Amino acid sequence: MDRRRDALVGAVVILGVLAGITGSVWLASGWGSDGQPVRAVTADAGQTMPGAAVKFRGVDVGRVDRVRIAPGGEAVVIEMIVRPDLVLPAAPAVLLAPESMFGDWQAEIVSRDDFPGRVFLERPDLEALPGATLPDMSRLTATADEIARNLTVISDRFRIAFTEETAENLRRAIDNISALSDGLAEIVDQQANRFDDLADGVEQSAQDLGAAARAARLSFERIDAIVQNADVEAMVTDAGAAAANVRTVTEDAGVFLEDLHAAVQRADSTFARLDRLMAAAEAGEGSLGRLLTDPAIADGAEGALAEIRTLLADIRENPGRYLRFSVF
Amino acid sequence: MRPTATPHRTATVGRGLFGGLAAVGRGVSGGLAGVGRASRLGVAAGRSLGKVGMWAPQLSPQMARVGVASVPIALFIATFTGIVMSLQASYTLTGTIPLYFVGVLVSKTMILELGPVLTGLTLAGRVGANISAELGTMRVTEQVDALETLAYDPVAYLVAPRVLAGTIMFPVVALLAVTVGIASGWVAALQLLDMSSAEFVKGLRLFFEPWDVWFCVIKSVSFGFVVTSVGCFCGLSTRGGAEGVGRSTTRAVVASSMIILFLDAVWAAVLL
Numbered sequence: 116m117d118r119r120r121d122a123l124v125g126a127v128v129i130l131g132v133l134a135g136i137t138g139s140v141w142l143a144s145g146w147g148s149d150g151q152p153v154r155a156v157t158a159d160a161g162q163t164m165p166g167a168a169v170k171f172r173g174v175d176v177g178r179v180d181r182v183r184i185a186p187g188g189e190a191v192v193i194e195m196i197v198r199p200d201l202v203l204p205a206a207p208a209v210l211l212a213p214e215s216m217f218g219d220w221q222a223e224i225v226s227r228d229d230f231p232g233r234v235f236l237e238r239p240d241l242e243a244l245p246g247a248t249l250p251d252m253s254r255l256t257a258t259a260d261e262i263a264r265n266l267t268v269i270s271d272r273f274r275i276a277f278t279e280e281t282a283e284n285l286r287r288a289i290d291n292i293s294a295l296s297d298g299l300a301e302i303v304d305q306q307a308n309r310f311d312d313l314a315d316g317v318e319q320s321a322q323d324l325g326a327a328a329r330a331a332r333l334s335f336e337r338i339d340a341i342v343q344n345a346d347v348e349a350m351v352t353d354a355g356a357a358a359a360n361v362r363t364v365t366e367d368a369g370v371f372l373e374d375l376h377a378a379v380q381r382a383d384s385t386f387a388r389l390d391r392l393m394a395a396a397e398a399g400e401g402s403l404g405r406l407l408t409d410p411a412i413a414d415g416a417e418g419a420l421a422e423i424r425t426l427l428a429d430i431r432e433n434p435g436r437y438l439r440f441s442v443f
Numbered sequence: 444m445r446p447t448a449t450p451h452r453t454a455t456v457g458r459g460l461f462g463g464l465a466a467v468g469r470g471v472s473g474g475l476a477g478v479g480r481a482s483r484l485g486v487a488a489g490r491s492l493g494k495v496g497m498w499a500p501q502l503s504p505q506m507a508r509v510g511v512a513s514v515p516i517a518l519f520i521a522t523f524t525g526i527v528m529s530l531q532a533s534y535t536l537t538g539t540i541p542l543y544f545v546g547v548l549v550s551k552t553m554i555l556e557l558g559p560v561l562t563g564l565t566l567a568g569r570v571g572a573n574i575s576a577e578l579g580t581m582r583v584t585e586q587v588d589a590l591e592t593l594a595y596d597p598v599a600y601l602v603a604p605r606v607l608a609g610t611i612m613f614p615v616v617a618l619l620a621v622t623v624g625i626a627s628g629w630v631a632a633l634q635l636l637d638m639s640s641a642e643f644v645k646g647l648r649l650f651f652e653p654w655d656v657w658f659c660v661i662k663s664v665s666f667g668f669v670v671t672s673v674g675c676f677c678g679l680s681t682r683g684g685a686e687g688v689g690r691s692t693t694r695a696v697v698a699s700s701m702i703i704l705f706l707d708a709v710w711a712a713v714l715l
Contacts, residue, residue, distance in 0.1 A: 117503070124506045127514060131615030134622040135656055142550070142651040166648045175641070178648070215541055219649050 142166075150177055150196040155209035155222065156238045157246035160191040163211050163220040169195045171224045176201050179222055190238055193222055193246065208235045212249040220251075481676050484598065488606060488672075491599030501604035509570050509605065509671065510612025514619060516569060517562050521620035524557050525549060525627035533636045542638050546646020549628035554655045555715075558621035559614075560707050563666035566613065567699035571674040574605055575695035578678025579688040587679065602675040606668060613667025614660045621659060662710050666703050673699045 143166065153169075160182050169177035177197030185192045193209065204226040210233075214221040227235060227245065235245035250258075395401055399408040406412050430437050491498065532548040578601060581587050590597045625647070632638040677695035681687045 120507050121503050123511050124503055127511045127619075128506075128611070128615050131618040135618040135660070138618075138622055138625075139653050139656045142648050143653050164650075166651060168645065175645075217540060217544065 149199065151199050151201070152180070153177070153195045153197050153203075153209075153224070154241070154243040155193045155195070155246040156185060156190045156236055156241050156243040157193060157209070157211055157248050158190060158236045159211075159248045160193065161211050161220050161248045161251055162213070162218055163193060163222060167219065168214060168221045169197055169224065170221055171197075171201060171204075176224070185238065185241060190236060190241070192241060192243060195222060197224070207244050209244050209246040210249065211246065213251050477680075480680065481672075484602065484676055484679065485672070487598040488602050488675075491596055491603045494596060494599040494603075497596060497599040498603040498607070501600065502607055505604045505608035506612050508573070509566070509608045509667075510616055513566050513569055513612070513616055517565055517616045517620045518623045520561055520565055521553070521558065521624035522627040524561060525553060525624035525629075526631040528552055528557070528624070529628035529631040530635060533632070533638075542636070543642040543646035543649070545632055545636070545638065546629075546643040547649050548646075549632075550625055550647045550651060551655070553621050553624040553628070554659050556707075558624060559617045559659050559662040559666060560703065562617040562620045562663065563613065563670065563703045564700055566609075566616065566667075567670045567703060568696050570609060571670045571695045571699040572692045574671060574674030575678040575681075575692045576688055578675055579681030579691040582679055582681045583684055583687060597679070602672075602679070605675055606671045609667035609671030610664055611667070613670070614663035617659060617663035617666075618656075658710070658714055661714065662707065665706050665710070669702045669706065670699045673702065 163179060163182055165179055165181055167179040168175050169179060177195055179193060180196045181192075181194040183192050183194070184190075193211070195209075201224075203224065206227040208225055208227045208230070210223045210225050210230070211220060212223060213219070224244075227233075230247075233247050235247045237245045396404040396407050399405060406416060528549045529545055532545040533542065536542060536544055536548075578587070581601070587597045587601070590600060629640070629643050629647075632643045633640060674695045677691040677698070681691040683690075
């Protein structure tokens, strides 16, 4: 009887403890549903908690297993367990968002291609999918409340500021704006005409450029044909020979120029001496100077020449008078 | 013409005032004396834990009486509590909040509140009254005095195993009650409400925290300790004959229930 009672007590205790433990584990982590782990990183977890639903295309595919701060504290790592047969989409990412208006959040596996405007946090070092967090209802309502307050302030200020004088000023401003817009329209028309002319000129220039381009293309084609006909080699050879000849001529010209330079130097010294002689002659120095400056000497010289000329005529007529030849 | 105070009337008022003050004084002194006796019993019970050879043989029978025998009534109450919770949650939430919150409400309420508290109150009526009546009868029939005469420590022999059994078995019974209550609420949601099993389970898991279960266990342990301790104290404090036994039994149930509700509030304020 005692053993039976003890066994009954033991059975009840074990049953109660097992009920507590297994129930807790099942409720906390979805025990009994094996799956593949998926990790995502976001800047903010929002109100996502362990046990929150993981959805893909609106279908419940798993649970959030753990939410923890990433090393360094600059991100949040969301660890999920999803169905083992789940195939992630191209460019997978995780979007944390409220599941309903009652505080429960979900993690939705999406493709980044479907959200081109949304910024997903990326941390390749954590080997986690990129993630982003949508604002919850409270933030949205707080923002809407702030906007409503701002609108109220603006409307109050508008009501205070919009008096009859303001309306008159506004009417004048509108008239001025109308006149200004007319002037702007006229300017725009003028500028449009100028732009038309400019466009015509540009078009003509484009046509000329096109013709030039065609001519250039033909020239290039000809050059290309010449190059392809291999005449260039002969031309280059001839050009080389011509260059050699020019080089020889240049060398000869160099020698000639050197000779010419020496001749010029000699002529220069000759002219210098001649200049000194002429200067001395003009100064009456020397025989020639005296001859040039003294008329008596010139007259004497002229007379001497006349006598010489007479003497030579006499010699020619009477050589024996002045010359005597003997062989022995 | 206004009545005038007479010496007789003045004396009557004076006796009434004096009587009221005397009653307050008696109540305060009696309460303090009760606290003193309870403290002395607690100290004696603590010391008696060292006499393992005296209370250990009584532990298993007391666990069976306090715990195992209480399982049916606890599960019965938990079953219908779970069903009612599910139906009333559906009645309240339909049209305003998604129905999977029925699961949230059932799980949270059963784990945090109704499981341990209803079990505690139920066992206060069953176990507390049983212990108080048993020990009260032993006291008025001088069986406790006989134990002392036979060199048995009545605290180690009677109080320690009952308090230990209640402290151990209350959380066990409460966990079973919570499990059965949630399961009955689940079945009610499936059968009586337009809910799927996935919806209900989603609600169960949505805001579940393992700490909730620890909270349930802590409360149940404290309730078990209180119910058995108060039962033992009231039973051993019994004076008079059968009438005294009845009074002590009633006092044990009322005091246990009040302390349970007081502790419920304290634990909620301290632990949540």
